Amino acid sequence: MVAQERRAKTLEEFDVELEALHMRGQWKYDRLLVQVIGGPKPAGIPYLWRWEEVYPKLVEACEIIPESFTARRNFSFLNPGLERGGTTHTLLMGVQMIKPGELAWAHRHTIAALRFVIRGNARVFTVVDGEVCPMEPYDLILTPRWSWHDHHNESDEPAIWLDVLDLPFVIGMNLPFYETYPGDRQQVRRSSEAEYLQARTSTLRPTWERPKREHLPLRYSWKETEAQLRRLWASEGSPYDGLALEYVNPMTGGSTLPTLSCWIQMLRPGEQTKRHRHTSSAVYFVVRGEGKTIVGDEELVWDQHDAFCVPNWAWHQHINRSRTEEAILFSVHDIPILQVLGLYYEEPENSLQRQAAPSVPPVPQREIA
Template sequence: MAQPERKKDLKLFDAELSRLHMTGQWVYDDLLVKAIGGPRPKGEPYIWKWETVYPKLMEACEALPESQTARRSLLFNNPGLDVHGTTHTLLMGIQIIKPGEEAWAHRHTMAAIRFVIQGDGNVYTTVDGEICPMENYDLILTPKWTWHDHRNPTNKPTIWLDALDVPLILALNLPFYEPYPGNQIQPLKSDEGEYLQRRAGPIRPTWEKTKTVDFPLRYRWKDTEAQLKALVKTEGSPYDGISLEYVNPIAGGSTLPTLGCWIQMLRPGERTKKHRHTSSAMYFVVRGEGTTMVGEKALEWKQRDSFVVPNWAWHEHINRSQSDEAILFSVNDIPVLNAFGLYREEPENSLHAVAAPQVPAPLQAKD
C-alpha cells in the first residue's frame, strides 16, 4: 500500500536548516516588506551641548594626565545605536591637548579630519612629516594610513573636533593600526618645497607625477569664510542654505574617499525646506543659534554644540536670529554611498542639480 505523502513542517525545516548553518530566503520576506519606501533611520537625532562637553574635557585633563599614546578625546555615542558610533558609519568627538603637550605619532586605516575649535596657529598637526598649523575653524585632513601627531608648544590648551569613519571600517573588518617606531613624534620634512600640500594648488611641478589622494591638507578658515561671504547673495540650496563642500583640490571629488565635509550658512531668519537622504551627518555649530527639526524632534543648538541627523530622517534647519547668520560645519558619508550608487534624496535630488552661473548676455547697443 502506498504511504501517504507527508508534508514538511516549515518551522521544523527552518530549525533543520539552522543546524546546518543555512537559511531559507523566505525568512527575510518580512524584512523586504519593511523596506518598502526605504529604511528606518539608523540611530536617533541627538545633541551634545557644549556646556556639558567642555567641563568634561577639563576633567579629562586630570583623569588622563598625558596623551602621548592614548588620545584625550571625548567621543559621541548615539543612544539609538547598539555599537559605538555617532552614526552607523561615522564617529565624532572633541579632543584637547594641554599646553606644552605632544601626542605621539601613529597611523591607521581609519580616515580622520580635525576641525579646530580653539587654536592660535602655533599649535600644529604633523601629517607624513608636513606641518599643518591649527587656527580656529581650520580643517586638517589625516587620510587613512598617514602618520600623524599633534604638538602644542604654546601655554594654552588647544581643542578640536575629530571625525572618523571608524564604524564603517570596523563593519568591513579592516582596522589596521601602527604606532610610530619608538613611540615618539615623527621627524619633519626639512624643506617646505617637499610638501605635498604645496602641490595641491593650481600651480604644480611639471616633472612630477601628481598624487591625487591621501595627502596632507589644511583648508584655512579665512579662505572658507571668504567663500561663504562671496556667495551670501546667491539663491543657495533650498534644503541647506549656502552649503559648500570641501573638495579634493586635485581630483575634484569629496574631502576624503569615505568622508565628506561641508560648511553651510543659514542667513538671518532662514528656514530651509524639509528633506531626507540616505546619508547620515554630524554637525558642529561654528556660529549662531537655531533649531534643527528631525522628524518631530527639535534640536535646539548654539555655538559649539554638536548634533547628529541619522540617515533617511526628514529634517530642516532654522536660524532663529533675524540679524545674524548661523554657520554649521558637518561631516557626512555621502562619498561611500556615491561609490555604490546608493545615495538617494527626497523630495528631490538637490546635490549639483542647478546649472552654474551663465555668461552675461551681450549689452544692447545704445541708439
C-alpha cells in the same frame, strides 16, 4: 508487514531543519519585510551634545588624566540609538583636548580622520606624512587613511579640536589596520618646505612633478574658508542647506576624502531651509550662531559649539533662530561612500549639485559683407 505511511513534514519542521544547517528560506517574509521592504529605517536617533556639558568634562579629564598616555584625551559622541557605537552608523565624532607641552604620538590607521579646530593657535600643529599643519581656530586638517599623524601643543594654552572618523564604516568592513611610528614624532620637512603639499595643490603647480592626487594631508585655513563664504553671501544657495560649500580635494575636484565629505554652511539671518531626506547621514558642529534642526519629530535646538547628528533617511530642515545674526555649521557626511556605490538618493528631489553648468555664450555670427 505493512509499511508505515510516511507523515508529511510540516513547513515549521522544515524551517527548523534549515536553521540547524544555518540556512533560511526566503519565504520567511517576516524578516524580509523588516529589513528590505518599505525603504531604509533611519539608523540611530537624532541627538545633540551641548557644549556647556562637553567642555567641563574636557577640563575635568585634564585633571583626572594629568599625563595622557598618548595625549589623545578624546571623548566620542555615541548615538543612544546605535548598539554598535558611532555617532551615526558610518561616522564617529568626538572632541579632544591637548594640554600645553603635550605630544600625541605618531601612528597611522586605515580609519580616515579629520580635525576641525575649536581652540588653537599657530604653535599647535598636527604633522601629517611629514607636513606641518598649524591648528588655528576653525581650521580643517585632514589625516587621510594610512597617513602618519602626531599632534603637538607647543603653546601655553590648551587646544581643543573636533575629531571625525569613518571608524564605524571601516570596522563594519572589518578592515582596521593600525601601526605605530618608530619613535614618538615624525621627521618633518625642512621649514622652507613646511607648506610642501599646499604649494603643490594650488592653481599653479610644478610641471616637472607628478603630484599625489589621493589621500592628501591638507589644511583648509579658516581665513580662506570664511572669505569664500562671504564672497558667496548673496548667492541663492541650496533650498535644503542654505549657503553650503564643500571642502574639495583640489587635485581631483572630488570629495574631501574618499569616504567623507566636509561642508561649511551658512544660514543667513532668519533663513529656514526646506525639509528633505537622503540616504547619507551627517554629523554637525555649530561654529557660531543659534538655531534649530528639526529631524523627524525631534527639535535639536543648538547654540555655539554644540554638536548633533542627522541619521540617514530622516526628514530634516535647518532654521536660523536669529533675525539679525548668521549661523555657521561645519558638517561631515558619508555621501562619497554612497555615491560611488550608486546608493545616494534624496527626497523630494536631487538637490545636490542640481544647478546645471552655466551655458556657453553663443558664437557671434560673422557679418557677411
